[in-house]
Amino acid sequence: MKLVKVYVTLKKSVLDAQGEAIKSAINTMGYDKVSDVHMGKYFELSFPDDYAELEKDVDTICDDLLANPNIETYRYEIAEAE
Template sequence: MYKVKVFVTLRESVLDPQGNAVKHSLHSMNYNEVSDVRIGKYLELSIEKSERPVEEVVKEMCERLLANVVIEDYRFEIEEAVAQ
């Protein structure tokens, strides 16, 4: 069993209106030290072992479903969970 953390972020060149809205909210609350906010997705997957290497499976899932690779980047961390 693996615990996989996937981070999906907008590419640098893509505007982030949601992040801008949060930045403006923070400024209106007097957190003027915040100069930029970017918002992405964070996914935690539990994956059973299978014949295929888990890296390969996760990469394929990211490309096919979890990230829109036209406008988003992704990265992931895999850790093997101890059986309980």
């Protein structure tokens, strides 16, 4: 079984308001060395080992459903499921 780990984040040109709020809270807690925080989404998709169209279909799923291509970017890792 293949496990695809998908990470979706805002593009660098988009203001990450949630990340800024988290950074402010962290700094208020006394951790003033934290200079940047980015909020994102994480997904795990499982596929059979012999799935021939894995990368093509993962790209399509990410483009059409998991990420908003106007403001978000994604990357993924393919690993063996435990």
